[in-house]
Amino acid sequence: MAATVAVILAAGQGKRMHSRLPKVLHRIAGRNLLQHVLAATREAGIEDNVIVIGHGAGEVKAALGEKQKYAYQEKQLGTGHALARAREAAGEAGTILVLCGDTPLIRPATLTGLLQQHRDTGAAVTVLTARVADPTGYGRIIRDGQGQVKGIVEERDATPLEKAINEINTGIYCFAAAFLWPALARLKPDNDQGEYYLTDVVALAVDQGLRVEALVAGDAEEVMGVNDRVQLAAAGAVWRRRINTALMRDGVTIIDPETTYIDVTVTVGRDTVIYPGTFLEGNTIIGAGCCLGPGTTIRDSRVGDGSTITYAVVLESTIGPGCQVGPFAYLRPGTNLEREVKVGDFVEIKASRVGRGSKVPHLTYLGDAMVGAGVNIGAGTITCNYDGRQKWPTIIEDGAFIGSNTNLVAPVKVGAGALVGAGSTITEDVPAGALALARERQVNLPSRGKKGDEKRQEKG
Numbered sequence: 094m095a096a097t098v099a100v101i102l103a104a105g106q107g108k109r110m111h112s113r114l115p116k117v118l119h120r121i122a123g124r125n126l127l128q129h130v131l132a133a134t135r136e137a138g139i140e141d142n143v144i145v146i147g148h149g150a151g152e153v154k155a156a157l158g159e160k161q162k163y164a165y166q167e168k169q170l171g172t173g174h175a176l177a178r179a180r181e182a183a184g185e186a187g188t189i190l191v192l193c194g195d196t197p198l199i200r201p202a203t204l205t206g207l208l209q210q211h212r213d214t215g216a217a218v219t220v221l222t223a224r225v226a227d228p229t230g231y232g233r234i235i236r237d238g239q240g241q242v243k244g245i246v247e248e249r250d251a252t253p254l255e256k257a258i259n260e261i262n263t264g265i266y267c268f269a270a271a272f273l274w275p276a277l278a279r280l281k282p283d284n285d286q287g288e289y290y291l292t293d294v295v296a297l298a299v300d301q302g303l304r305v306e307a308l309v310a311g312d313a314e315e316v317m318g319v320n321d322r323v324q325l326a327a328a329g330a331v332w333r334r335r336i337n338t339a340l341m342r343d344g345v346t347i348i349d350p351e352t353t354y355i356d357v358t359v360t361v362g363r364d365t366v367i368y369p370g371t372f373l374e375g376n377t378i379i380g381a382g383c384c385l386g387p388g389t390t391i392r393d394s395r396v397g398d399g400s401t402i403t404y405a406v407v408l409e410s411t412i413g414p415g416c417q418v419g420p421f422a423y424l425r426p427g428t429n430l431e432r433e434v435k436v437g438d439f440v441e442i443k444a445s446r447v448g449r450g451s452k453v454p455h456l457t458y459l460g461d462a463m464v465g466a467g468v469n470i471g472a473g474t475i476t477c478n479y480d481g482r483q484k485w486p487t488i489i490e491d492g493a494f495i496g497s498n499t500n501l502v503a504p505v506k507v508g509a510g511a512l513v514g515a516g517s518t519i520t521e522d523v524p525a526g527a528l529a530l531a532r533e534r535q536v537n538l539p540s541r542g543k544k545g546d547e548k549r550q551e552k553g
C-alpha cells in the first residue's frame with residue numbers, strides 16, 4: 094500500500110491573534126501549536142510530515158528546525174492553494190492526511206481512526222467532522238437526505254439555514270492523492286474571501302461520483318481551532334487538564350489542578366505532592382516523593398527523590414535527592430546541588446556546585462563557586478565573582494565554615510575545615526584548617542555616644 098504523508102497547513106498569519114509572532118508558534122503546555130499537531134501525527138505513526146509555511150516562514154523554520162520537511166506558500170491565497178504547494182514534497186504518497194497548524198488538541202487515536210475509515214471504505218475524501226454547541230466561525234457540513242456528505246460551506250458564504258447546522262468541518266481530512274492533486278488544480282476562488290478553499294474539493298468529489306466519507310469526532314473539544322487569544326487560553330486549559338489528570342492517575346498528588354501548570358515535556362515521580370501556583374516547564378524531570386510549591390517555577394531542571402522546593406525559581410539546574418530549597422530561593426542556570434543540601438531564604442546561586450549536606454541557609458549569593466561537602470555558609474555571604482570585566486571562581490572545600498556577612502573576593506579558595514570569621518572580606522586563599530579574620534578590630538570607647546569621642550581616640 095502506498096505510504097501516507099501528513100500535510101500541515103501553517104502559512105497563514107493568524108490575523109485574529111493580533112501578534113507579530115506567527116499564530117502556529119504561540120505556545121501552550123510547553124510546545125508551540127505546530128509541535129502539538131506534529132506530535133499527534135507522529136504518535137499516530139506518520140513519519141513523513143510536510144509543513145506548508147509562508148507568513149513568518151523564517152521564524153517557523155527556526156522554531157521547528159531544518160530537519161523538518163517544508164513547502165512554501167508565498168501568498169496566502171487560501172487553504173486549497175496552500176495544500177497544492179505541498180504536491181512536490183508529498184512525493185508519491187497515496188494517502189494525504191491534511192491538518193491545520195492551529196488545532197493543538199487533536200488526539201493520535203482520532204487520526205488513526207480517520208485513516209482506518211479512509212482505507213476501509215476506499216473513499217476519495219474522508220473528512221473529520223464534529224457536532225458542537227456553537228458552530229460560529231467554522232465551515233458547516235452539508236449532508237443530503239440520506240445523510241451523505243455533499244459539501245462544506247464556510248460561515249461567511251452560508252445561508253441562514255446552513256448557518257444553523259451544528260456539524261462543523263474540523264479542517265482535518267484524508268485524501269486519495271490520485272483524486273486530490275488534480276482536484277486542487279480545478280478550484281476556483283469564487284467565494285466571499287476570493288480564496289481557493291480546500292473545502293470545495295469535497296463537492297468536486299461528489300460531482301465526480303466518488304465516495305466521500307465523514308467521521309464524527311467523539312470529543313468536539315479536541316478539534317477546536319485556535320484563532321485568537323481567548324481560544325489559545327482555552328486550549329491551554331484543556332492541555333493542562335489532560336497532563337494533570339494523567340499525572341494524578343500515575344500517583345502524583347496535585348492539590349489544585351486548575352492552578353498547576355505542567356508542560357507536556359515534564360515527568361514527575363510517584364508520591365510527589367504539588368501545591369498551587371507551581372510551573373514545571375521544559376525538559377524537567379522530578380523524582381518521587383518530592384514536595385513542590387506553592388509558588389514555584391522549575392524549568393529545564395532535574396530534581397532528585399524526596400526534595401522539597403518552596404516559593405522558588407529554579408532554572409537549568411540539578412538538585413540532588415533529599416534537598417531543601419526555599420522559601421524564596423533563586424537557582425540560576427548551572428546550579429548543581431548534590432544530596433541533602435539546604436538552600437534557604439533569599440539565596441541566589443548561579444553556575445555553582447554545592448556538595449553533599451552543605452547548608453546555605455539565608456541571604457547569600459554564590460556565583461561560579463565550588464562548594465564541598467558539609468560546608469556551612471553564614472547568612473549574608475557573597476561571592477564577589479565579577480570584577481567588572483570577567484567572572485572568577487570561588488572554591489570552598491569540605492567542612493569549611495564561612496561566618497556571617499563574609500565577602501569572598503574571587504578568585505579565592507577556602508581550604509578544607511577552615512573557619513572564616515564573621516564580617517570578613519577574604520581576598521587571599523585560606524589554608525585548610527586555618528582561622529581567617531579579615532575585618533577591622535573592634536574599638537570600645539569609654540563613654541558612649543558623646544560627640545567627638547571617636548576623633549579624640551583616633552588622634553590619641
Ligand code: UD1
Pocket residue numbers: 102103104105106107145166168169170171172173174175193194195230231232233245247261262263264290291292317318320
Ligand atoms: C478552516 C476551514 C473551515 C474549518 C476550519 C477548522 C477552509 C476554507 N476553511 O477555516 O471549514 O471549519 O478551518 O478550524 O479551509 N492557511 C494557509 N494558507 C492560506 C490560508 C490558510 O496555510 O492561504 C492555513 C492557516 O495557517 C491555518 C489553516 O490553514 O493553519 C486554516 O486557516 P484558517 O484561516 O484558520 O481557516 P479557518 O477560517 O479557521
Ligand code: CA
Pocket residue numbers: 193195318319320
Ligand atoms: Ca482556523
